[in-house]
Amino acid sequence: MQAIKLDNVTFEYEEGIFAVNGISLEINQGEYIAVVGRNGSGKSTVAKLINGLISPKSGSVTVFGMDTKGKKDIFEIRKRVGMVFQNPDNQMVATIVEDDIAFGPENIGVQREEIARRIDFALKATNTEEFRHRPASQLSGGQKQRVAIAGVLAIKPQILILDEATSMLDPKGRAEVNEVIRRLNKEEGITVITVTHYMEEAFEADKIIVMKGGDVAFAGTPEEVFSCEKELEECGLALPRATYIGNRLKEKNIIDKNAKCFTAKDLEVLLCESFAKI
Numbered sequence: 001m002q003a004i005k006l007d008n009v010t011f012e013y014e015e016g017i018f019a020v021n022g023i024s025l026e027i028n029q030g031e032y033i034a035v036v037g038r039n040g041s042g043k044s045t046v047a048k049l050i051n052g053l054i055s056p057k058s059g060s061v062t063v064f065g066m067d068t069k070g071k072k073d074i075f076e077i078r079k080r081v082g083m084v085f086q087n088p089d090n091q092m093v094a095t096i097v098e099d100d101i102a103f104g105p106e107n108i109g110v111q112r113e114e115i116a117r118r119i120d121f122a123l124k125a126t127n128t129e130e131f132r133h134r135p136a137s138q139l140s141g142g143q144k145q146r147v148a149i150a151g152v153l154a155i156k157p158q159i160l161i162l163d164e165a166t167s168m169l170d171p172k173g174r175a176e177v178n179e180v181i182r183r184l185n186k187e188e189g190i191t192v193i194t195v196t197h198y199m200e201e202a203f204e205a206d207k208i209i210v211m212k213g214g215d216v217a218f219a220g221t222p223e224e225v226f227s228c229e230k231e232l233e234e235c236g237l238a239l240p241r242a243t244y245i246g247n248r249l250k251e252k253n254i255i256d257k258n259a260k261c262f263t264a265k266d267l268e269v270l271l272c273e274s275f276a277k278i
Helices: 043-050 071-080 097-107 112-125 141-153 171-188 222-226 229-234 241-251 264-276
Strands: 002-014 017-028 032-036 058-063 081-084 159-163 191-195 207-212 215-220
Touching: 002 043, 002 191, 017 043, 017 191, 017 215, 032 043, 043 058, 043 159, 043 191, 071 081, 081 141, 097 112, 097 141, 112 141, 112 171, 141 159, 141 171, 159 171, 171 191, 207 222, 207 229, 215 222, 215 229, 222 229
Parallel strands: 032 191, 032 207, 081 159, 159 191
Antiparallel strands: 002 017, 002 058, 207 215
16 A cells, blocks of 8 residues: 655755755555665655655645645644654653653543553553653663654554654664664554665665655665665765675675675675685
């Protein structure tokens, strides 16, 4: 089922300077999409267009058939599309974690008994149950971001957008958040769109969309995109470190040229296999 459609969409923050320039995209329900690109490529603008935070200058953005330009639909769209931003501190509105998670459903008129059930679900889904009664100020960056995701989940969205949601976190915090995202996509069937400049995160996706200068430069599966090293460089992007090292080793015939190598774990396995043959 089609969840999101962008049809020849343009958007400009300044007159004549297009942040998004006539792009068309289709995203199906349950997909995990990574949107990558340099600063100014338009990737965050795409995220805001999908959530209806901004409206296209031309073209259309529809979410489950509802047009983001339609005032009567925008409230329903924002109930279905949850968004997590870069800085978790900017998203927290209550002192205690449980109260912060309750804020969203309270504001859309959910009954008290249902709010309690949603808090339980969101805490469990993000592995933050132990923080339920803790002040948010006592949490680490990764823990705060997981609570921010829990707050979005309490609204029961069908689509979760993460706009550079791990960029302010250390490697441990990023790993915590990404593990939650993967589980929500696989186990809960939530459509995930992650906007990121960490290429290592993109290989978790079903599909990667590469942005350049407000356009979609190219798109494909991680395997397809990471095989286009030159094209990625032209977009100002680099391969994940393990993939880059793997490619250099393939060129020197140290590992099998047909072997897949996206992650550090993949590379470790391939090297162990290669050295075992020596």
